[in-house]
Amino acid sequence: MLLKGLKVLDFSTLLPGPFATMMLADLGAEVVHVTKPVEEGKQWGPNDYLQRSKKSLAVDLKSPEVVKSLKELLKEQKYDIVVEQFRPGVMARLGLDYETLKAINPGLIYCSITGYGQTGLYRERGGHDINYISLSGVQGYSGTKENGPANIGFQVADLAGGSIHAVIGILSAVIYRDKTGVGQHLDISMTDCALTLNALFAHDYLAEGKPLPREELILNGGSLYGYYETLDGRYLSVGSLEPKFRQQLCQAIGHPDLLPLAMSNKPEDIAKMKEQLQSIFLQKTLDEWHSIFFEVDACVEPVLTFEETVAHPLFKDRDMFVEIAKPDGTTQKQIACPIKSNLFKASYGTVGVHAGTHNNEILGSLLKK
Numbered sequence: 276m277l278l279k280g281l282k283v284l285d286f287s288t289l290l291p292g293p294f295a296t297m298m299l300a301d302l303g304a305e306v307v308h309v310t311k312p313v314e315e316g317k318q319w320g321p322n323d324y325l326q327r328s329k330k331s332l333a334v335d336l337k338s339p340e341v342v343k344s345l346k347e348l349l350k351e352q353k354y355d356i357v358v359e360q361f362r363p364g365v366m367a368r369l370g371l372d373y374e375t376l377k378a379i380n381p382g383l384i385y386c387s388i389t390g391y392g393q394t395g396l397y398r399e400r401g402g403h404d405i406n407y408i409s410l411s412g413v414q415g416y417s418g419t420k421e422n423g424p425a426n427i428g429f430q431v432a433d434l435a436g437g438s439i440h441a442v443i444g445i446l447s448a449v450i451y452r453d454k455t456g457v458g459q460h461l462d463i464s465m466t467d468c469a470l471t472l473n474a475l476f477a478h479d480y481l482a483e484g485k486p487l488p489r490e491e492l493i494l495n496g497g498s499l500y501g502y503y504e505t506l507d508g509r510y511l512s513v514g515s516l517e518p519k520f521r522q523q524l525c526q527a528i529g530h531p532d533l534l535p536l537a538m539s540n541k542p543e544d545i546a547k548m549k550e551q552l553q554s555i556f557l558q559k560t561l562d563e564w565h566s567i568f569f570e571v572d573a574c575v576e577p578v579l580t581f582e583e584t585v586a587h588p589l590f591k592d593r594d595m596f597v598e599i600a601k602p603d604g605t606t607q608k609q610i611a612c613p614i615k616s617n618l619f620k621a622s623y624g625t626v627g628v629h630a631g632t633h634n635n636e637i638l639g640s641l642l643k644k
């Protein structure tokens with residue numbers, strides 16, 4: 276296991292931190308999730324997946340004895356990475372802030388994931404993914420002129436922002452600590468991370484002063500790149516950006532005559548081509564189009580329901596679903612670790628366990644002291 280020996284004490288809640296520490300656990304880190312005590316029979320949130328392979332400690336962090344015991348564990352270097360995701364100030368009120376813990380373990384890597392960072396005007400402001408992607412500008416040029424931004428259905432800032440940057444930060448800090456013995460405090464703001472997701476278009480504005488209007492850029496509706504409805508009310512994603520793919524597209528839909536229009540970058544031609552494509556795609560069902568495009572190199576794929584995704588041979592070929600053991604001896608299907616290597620194969624413990632399952636194992640003797 277790539278991260279064998281890394282020991283993480285994870286105070287995070289909701290999605291970004293738990294997803295980050297699940298990635299670390301999939302790669303072999305030992306993760307203990309610290310949470311509030313939960314009534315027997317009631318599990319916290321999406322525990323089965325996000326908490327897989329982790330141990331669970333359910334404790335009242337406002338109890339001085341508990342905090343003393345946790346510090347003891349950190350002092351003895353039983354855990355050398357802390358992940359937390361509260362509003363700035365919460366961990367300090369609990370006596371578990373970086374400065375306090377660094378004093379007892381200078382090699383500690385402490386990763387704080389927040390909406391807006393540890394500093395600045397917004398530091399204590401509550402928020403969720405929808406707010407982070409709104410402030411970061413990505414929603415300012417997504418959606419349509421008519422309807423404005425659209426709900427995207429999954430959490431971009433939390434995951435592509437917070438979780439993945441937290442993991443990169445933690446692993447970089449581990450490499451640095453291996454060389455120097457020195458730990459550090461990582462300040463991961465999900466909105467800062469979401470800002471970086473403007474990667475392609477930010478430059479147009481920053482370097483060239485070009486505004487980023489909805490439906491006028493190459494990927495947001497200003498080209499034929501987009502979604503088109505089919506006869507059965509389903510959708511096709513058309514990503515035929517390059518000339519060779521546009522050529523294949525026109526052939527596949529039986530309209531090589533449309534190639535000059537498909538190649539034109541004039542806004543009026545693009546609008547006409549999109550209209551043509553829409554009326555052509557409405558003539559067949561998604562399955563019929565899929566049969567045609569499966570044989571064609573044109574960057575056209577169906578928009579699948581999640582059920583269809585789970586059954587798709589693409590993910591079967593890539594072993595992207597795994598059966599994870601449950602404590603009752605049965606298994607549960609979950610998404611596999613997507614990091615694949617010639618040396619390493621992800622291995623998993625059980626699905627997330629009930630909050631507090633490992634209280635005795637981890638804190639038992641310390642709490643009795």
Ligand SMILES: CC(C)(COP(=O)(O)OP(=O)(O)OC[C@H]1O[C@@H](n2cnc3c(N)ncnc32)[C@H](O)[C@@H]1OP(=O)(O)O)[C@@H](O)C(=O)NCCC(=O)NCCSC(=O)C(=O)O
Pocket residue numbers: 289290291309310311312334335336337360361362364365368369388389390400401402403404405430433
């Ligand atoms: C999500 C939040 C807005 C939720 O706000 P709040 O509910 O007000 O929580 P806070 O973090 O401010 O404070 C948590 C309080 O719970 C207390 N607390 C926490 N755990 C414990 C335990 N185990 N025992 C006792 N007390 C506890 C902690 O001491 C704080 O108390 P006091 O000190 O007494 O206050 C905020 O946590 C936040 O901004 N976090 C960083 C960013 C974030 O997680 N955003 C959401 C991502 S998910 C998302 O976007 C999405 O899916 O959508």
